[in-house]
Amino acid sequence: MSSNYPIMLRLEGKRVVVVGGGKVADRKISGLLGTGARLVVISPEATEELRGLFHAGKIEWVQRQFSNRDLQGAFMVFAATNDKVLNLSIKDSAEPHQLVMVVDDPEESDFHLPSVFHRGRLSIAVSTGGASPTLAKKIRGQLVRQFDVTYEDYLDFLFEKRKWIIKEVADTALKSRLLTAIASDEFLNSNDREGDFRRLYQELTF
Ligand SMILES: C[C@@]1(CC(=O)O)c2cc3[nH]c(cc4nc(cc5[nH]c(cc(n2)[C@H]1CCC(=O)O)[C@@](C)(CC(=O)O)[C@@H]5CCC(=O)O)C(CC(=O)O)=C4CCC(=O)O)c(CCC(=O)O)c3CC(=O)O
Numbered sequence: 001m002s003s004n005y006p007i008m009l010r011l012e013g014k015r016v017v018v019v020g021g022g023k024v025a026d027r028k029i030s031g032l033l034g035t036g037a038r039l040v041v042i043s044p045e046a047t048e049e050l051r052g053l054f055h056a057g058k059i060e061w062v063q064r065q066f067s068n069r070d071l072q073g074a075f076m077v078f079a080a081t082n083d084k085v086l087n088l089s090i091k092d093s094a095e096p097h098q099l100v101m102v103v104d105d106p107e108e109s110d111f112h113l114p115s116v117f118h119r120g121r122l123s124i125a126v127s128t129g130g131a132s133p134t135l136a137k138k139i140r141g142q143l144v145r146q147f148d149v150t151y152e153d154y155l156d157f158l159f160e161k162r163k164w165i166i167k168e169v170a171d172t173a174l175k176s177r178l179l180t181a182i183a184s185d186e187f188l189n190s191n192d193r194e195g196d197f198r199r200l201y202q203e204l205t206f
């Protein structure tokens with residue numbers, strides 16, 4: 001069995017087409033909100049949530065059955081209807097470069113989704129490779145407790161400090177010591193990260 005290759009996609013401005021407007025389409029769309037993708041749902045029916053998103057201008061809803069031309073210009077496609085034959089034919093009519101997920105056929109899909117949560121810049125994704133989405137969800141629940149909201153501010157601190165270190169510190173040994181130090185539990189749990197960083201920098205440079 002070949003292994004899957006995890007990546008973090010930047011979808012800003014890209015057309016993402018979800019065919020179907022049921023519970024599964026709904027969950028896929030909610031994971032895509034906030035990515036900046038141009039979200040298009042093609043389906044004669046849609047859930048309450050999807051209708052709400054359409055009325056709020058967050059998604060486009062083409063209220064009719066799927067037609068092959070809907071795939072034009074799509075970067076990513078979810079074949080998420082309750083019609084297995086149609087879902088497969090959507091995959092068949094896509095261009096080879098389009099990323100297609102067939103929600104009821106993992107083997108025919110170019111990708112599948114992990115169970116995800118975000119703490120600001122930190123994203124944690126769990127995948128069981130199709131073995132058990134339920135287990136992926138359960139493991140996510142365990143990690144949510146372990147990686148609490150503290151990480152949100154902490155990641156912002158790391159982001160800013162790392163940018164500063166890369167720009168200001170030329171010495172590679174010092175750079176590496178600083179980057180290692182700020183990624184420690186001491187900084188995670190500190191009440192005064194800025195102060196601790198100043199002190200550490202002084203210790204190491206004077
Ligand atoms: C292959 C994959 C492709 C894909 O990405 O869709 C896929 C496929 C299928 N899912 C099915 C069922 C369920 N999926 C969920 C939930 C989630 N499914 C997700 C991902 C994936 N699902 C990919 C594999 C990920 C992995 O293995 O790690 C999550 C993680 C992410 C997301 O959807 O955003 C999200 C949890 C999010 C969260 O809350 O954290 C639940 C539980 C629930 O709803 O509570 C059930 C019912 C219980 C059960 O079956 O376990 C069926 C059977 C349909 C049928 O019975 O016909 C298929 C089709 C098949 O397996 O053939």
Ligand SMILES: NC(=O)C1=CN([C@@H]2O[C@H](COP(=O)(O)OP(=O)(O)OC[C@H]3O[C@@H](n4cnc5c(N)ncnc54)[C@H](O)[C@@H]3O)[C@@H](O)[C@H]2O)C=CC1
Nearest residue numbers: 020021022023024025042043044045065066081082103104
């Ligand atoms: N990958 C995943 O995470 C999961 C996948 N599934 C699979 O996903 C399928 C869909 O599940 P639900 O969303 O619960 O079904 P659903 O019955 O709630 O929704 C199906 C949707 O497809 C639309 N549809 C039907 N024919 C269409 C057409 N010709 N063109 C456009 N839209 C059309 C319907 O209007 C409806 O909105 C199920 O059959 C199941 O096998 C189920 C659970 C999880």
